[in-house]
Amino acid sequence: MKIALLGYGRMGQEIEKIATSRGHEIVIRKDAGDSIDITKADVAIDFSIPTSAFENISNCIEKNVPVISGTTGWLEKYTEAVNLCKEKKGAFIYASNFSVGVNIFFELNKQLAKMMSNLKDYNISMEEIHHTKKLDAPSGTAITLAEGIIENTSKENWKLGTEISETNIPIEAKRIPDVPGTHTVWYSSEVDTIEIKHTAHNRKGFALGAVIAAEWIIGKTGVFTMKDVLNIS
Ligand SMILES: NC(=O)C1=CN([C@@H]2O[C@H](COP(=O)(O)OP(=O)(O)OC[C@H]3O[C@@H](n4cnc5c(N)ncnc54)[C@H](OP(=O)(O)O)[C@@H]3O)[C@@H](O)[C@H]2O)C=CC1
Numbered sequence: 001m002k003i004a005l006l007g008y009g010r011m012g013q014e015i016e017k018i019a020t021s022r023g024h025e026i027v028i029r030k031d032a033g034d035s036i037d038i039t040k041a042d043v044a045i046d047f048s049i050p051t052s053a054f055e056n057i058s059n060c061i062e063k064n065v066p067v068i069s070g071t072t073g074w075l076e077k078y079t080e081a082v083n084l085c086k087e088k089k090g091a092f093i094y095a096s097n098f099s100v101g102v103n104i105f106f107e108l109n110k111q112l113a114k115m116m117s118n119l120k121d122y123n124i125s126m127e128e129i130h131h132t133k134k135l136d137a138p139s140g141t142a143i144t145l146a147e148g149i150i151e152n153t154s155k156e157n158w159k160l161g162t163e164i165s166e167t168n169i170p171i172e173a174k175r176i177p178d179v180p181g182t183h184t185v186w187y188s189s190e191v192d193t194i195e196i197k198h199t200a201h202n203r204k205g206f207a208l209g210a211v212i213a214a215e216w217i218i219g220k221t222g223v224f225t226m227k228d229v230l231n232i233s
């Protein structure tokens, strides 16, 4: 399949390696300011920057090119993208994290939250660690984890920082050179702590998941998630 890479930075380049090893062709590599003809591609994969993701995604939808987006930090416009996709009968997947491991971790996180929901002696807190070049905080993955907890407990929101509160889940965002992405959720009481943690060792898992999603979406119409792609129940 012919792939457009919208964003040819760390992730775009990692995706190119995996896509070509699976027999695909990269026909567009777009960075800031490049003008492109998206209709040359069978599918587009957007790993760009928070301020450009929505424009990239809507251009694909308008031109009827299925689009996969992993860019984080633009979600205030997610509903607009979903509505446009429905109106134009396009095909679109956003995931805060495309790795199989993190998608399993998302489900584990929801199950644990359900089990902990009535145990009021435990305080919930989270941490995400990423490389120093990351533009957004907290990470998209941390936000998805927090949403999974909010769905299954009495917590109402998340908040950047470390302050424990009745309603908010505190998320501490740390920036350390070269860290691909580490996410931890803690439930702590006076007597013990339960910890679940996912550590990415490199970017290969994110890139492979995005290519698998691109292969999967060809010929489909609608708005999907990685849960649909991976058939996780
Ligand atoms: N969902 C997931 O699984 C994952 C998501 N991410 C997310 O993906 C995004 C990219 O990460 P990463 O590759 O590390 O970041 P990089 O900064 O390495 O790459 C971003 C690229 O986007 C380019 N860019 C800027 N403006 C545009 C535009 N208008 N259209 C297309 N490209 C543009 C930049 O080009 P230039 O240098 O010219 O400005 C740069 O090459 C981030 O939001 C990150 O959080 C990262 C890993 C996994």
Ligand SMILES: O=C(O)C1=N[C@H](C(=O)O)C[C@H](O)C1
Pocket (backbone or CB within 6 Å): 072, 096, 097, 130, 134, 135, 138, 139, 140, 141, 142, 180, 181, 182
């Ligand atoms: O910017 C990154 O690098 C990553 N961003 C995603 C996020 O914000 O969750 C996914 C992964 O953790 C790497």
